[in-house]
Amino acid sequence: MARLFIAIELPDEIKETLSSFCCDLPGMRWVPTDQIHLTLRFLGDVQPKEAAGLKEALAAIAFAPFPLTVQGVGHFPPHGHPRVLWIGLEESRPLLELQQRIETAVAGAGIVPEERRFSPHITIARIKENASAAVKLFEVKHRQLSFPPFTVEDFILFSSVLSPKGATHRRERTFRSRS
Template sequence: MTRLFVAIDLPGQVKEILAALPRGLPMAKWVAADHLHLTLRFIGDVDDDTFAAIALALKQVSFAPFPLTLCGVGHFPPGRHPHVVWVGMEQSAPLLSLQHFIEAMLAGAGIPPEDRPFSPHITLARLRDAPPNAVERFEKEHLELVCPTFQADRFILYSSLLTRQGAIHTQEAVYPAGS
């Protein structure tokens, strides 16, 4: 079994900006800079035949490059018990179209549809019993965060191996725009 997800990688400059944010949240496990990405679809564990079907189906996704701008911070779930701190992004119709196209191709490969609506974000940290007032303070401090706009010109099928030291992400296939 292989654990898979589809994502857009972030340019180095954007990763550096996000990795440089103060790490002052208690009970937070910060995502390493090289693991920062925009997940388009988490797939989960699949067998070899399904893996091959997914890789082939994603080759059918065609899109033009489009700009993305990361901005603002927030947390999931809404309310007083945050589990994830994230960076959001400006609304992007091309991003939503790409995600829907990927979802449709995955359905054709036998992957059940995602039951939650797509909420584009970059996970910065996972929280365990973090004080809600500390999360609120972090969000207020970074409310005006805006990263340089970059071109989304490819998406990537990643495998993810969970280890005691954390996940190891491997690029399994790269799907460039215009293909």
């Protein structure tokens, strides 16, 4: 059994800039630079037989390369004590269409459909204690955050192994764009 998720890798320049934000905010566990990504679908534990079917279904997805713009900041949940600090994305119809095709492929491989609506974001920190004031200051400081668009040409199936030091991600397979 493997713990899997599907994501878009970000350009190194964006990941390095986002990593540079890990500053003196108390109670936050920052995502390591090499693990910053845009999750399209978290799958959880998947049996080998389902994983094989999933890879086949994902390989059948056709999509054209498209631009994506990383911009803005926020947190989850939107009300109450923040638990996740995230960087946002400019609205993108091609991104939503790709995610929907992935969701259809996942369901076709026999994996339980996601019940929550897809909310595109890049997690940069998990918040361990009540840090509402620090999160608010961070969001005010970075609310104008925006990067030049980059082109999405593939998505990746990752496995994730949990340990006391955190998760380790490994690329299982890359799926390239094609029209």
